[in-house]
Amino acid sequence: MLTIENLHARVEGKDILRGLDLEIRAGEVHAIMGPNGSGKSTLGHILAGRPGYEVTDGRIRFGDEDLLAMDTEERARAGLFLAFQYPVEIPGVSNMEFLKAAVDAVREHRGEAALDAVSFMKRAREACKTANLPAEFLKRGVNEGFSGGEKKRNELIQMMLLEPRLCLLDETDSGLDIDALQVVASGVNAMRSPERAFVLVTHYQRLLNFVEPDHVHVLAGGRIVRSGDGDLAHELEDKGYAWLGEAGIDEEPAAEGAVARAAS
């Protein structure tokens, strides 16, 4: 479904990804772990086409399309979904209008009929229930004044309504208490299907206790330095990342983690 070959990417003049390879098939759940600054968030932003993130080499195929040749909205309509680590607040645009615009755009692309207001509302309310977010949040501005956990739940609601083929969750678990974490995990588990793949980008093993990955990768220094099954995550939990040093972590501090934290 997604094939990344030799991906090199640069942010603000700094090389962050340096030859990343990754193959994701339908139905799989992949976890990407790694120390701060290893390029985890950069990968998500590159996939979503964020301005300022420049691909300097390599290629990405999504289905049978060249992902890098597509606009951000085309990627979303083709079934790519990035759950943001720091969802954006948009006062003045109601959450409901935003969700309807997104769902209409994606359905139109798939050749499906637009949902009428009543059936859309029904689906939106159901998604709220699953995400354990009161339906009143639909009337508020997009993420406006939401707590960190509420924003993550709102991402989950969007993911459920848009029914993407590939879901990339960028540190969705960070900053969540155990209840919220379980809500996110059960949402992901409910959406698992043979046609859909997940990439869980995370710093901790915690989320993987609830969503069992098929493959675990360690990203360090802008490359995948180790891949394995679910046991690799436990090993990382026990030993940290330092033991991988010989396997290719270069200790050069990358700026990306710092940028992401500053943005929060």
Next chain:
Amino acid sequence: MTSFMKQPLAEASRRVPHWLQSIQARGVSHWGAAALPTRRTENWKYTSLQALRDDYRLADPSAPSPDALPAALREGFGGPRLVFVDGVFQSELSDLSQLDGAEGVSVCRFDEASPEQADRIAEYLDSCFDPSEHQFAALNTATLRDGVFVDLADGARLAAPLHVLWLLRAADGPVAMSQRLLVLAGANSDATLVEQFVAMRGAAASFCSGVTELRLGPGAHLDHYRLHEEEGEAVHIGAVHARLDRDSRLESFHLALGSSLKRIDVNLRHDGPGAHADLNGIYLPRGDEHIDYHTTIDHAVPHCSSDEVFRGIIADRATAVFNGRIHIHPDAQKTRAELSNKNLLTSTEAEVNTKPELEIYADDVSCAHGATVAQLDAEALHYLRTRGVSRDEAEVMLSFGFINELVDGVALEALRTYLKPRVAARFARDETLMRHIL
């Protein structure tokens, strides 16, 4: 420019009642005493008068009326309506029947005022401002042929919103029009008022001098809307002057879509303790349009409050000016005044000059003000696009979102319903781009 308004000044006194001629004469002397402002005049620093023409003429009152109102305006806002075309009253298009039998409510045109009404008009016209300081208001008085007088007795209630529609047709060349509205709201009276200015399709250039005076008696409540929808070469230089007596409450909402030049002054004065004013406005120039709002709130007495919010979205090569002055006089202790002005520039060539001015001469007051100028939020734009929303629609949603709060704050539902698509259409090139915000 020497012949600017020459014909209207010479002709305005014909066919008007004698009592109005003497009021006009007062305006003529004030207007003649001052030179036109230039860019060196402090209040006109960012607004050029170059768009003014020499050939504006008063419309012929005997010209045939239009058969019908433009489609978008037919429905109205559910209350009595007065319609003027190029400053000439249109009885066929107007309907005041809802006012029949309304106790304590008197609405008339200057042209048809009874001797008692004429006395009231003569007593209060020009009483909310100093004509020697407001030369365009003096020009309005000088060229005034007709106007609307709303006289509410103590305790009177206007059950439905009164709608005064000023259309510009300018079918036979550039037209000059004076718009005038005088409202005397008696003690504890209550009314909703919509003033609307629209240029009809195919209108030639026009110059509208508009002046509205609102006098709120003790405990009176007035919900006031002034909508400027003139486009093209319709120049409007106008003002709203309001005086608020003890415990009165004024809610004043302003909207300006662009045309080559609009300059609107809003001057509110708290004259009695306990008065409150909400002053909200939206300006949306695009193309080569220019909109200038100058507002002043005078807190002359203690225990009054004012909340002012103006937001503008400036597109293309358009320009805007916002100058918001709050003046708290030495006696005005316990005043609470807030002023916020936010601007969104959607093009690199768009320009806004904003200046909040606080002058505080009392020591026990609570005041806050702020002004911002920003571009569309790139992060928000990207976020919407990652959910499949097209760039064009995302831009429309973000632009509309910038002013939506003020539109939603419009208390009159029929007006809110009318405004939303009008405002959204300012940003959306086609209707599919605004389907999710309406």
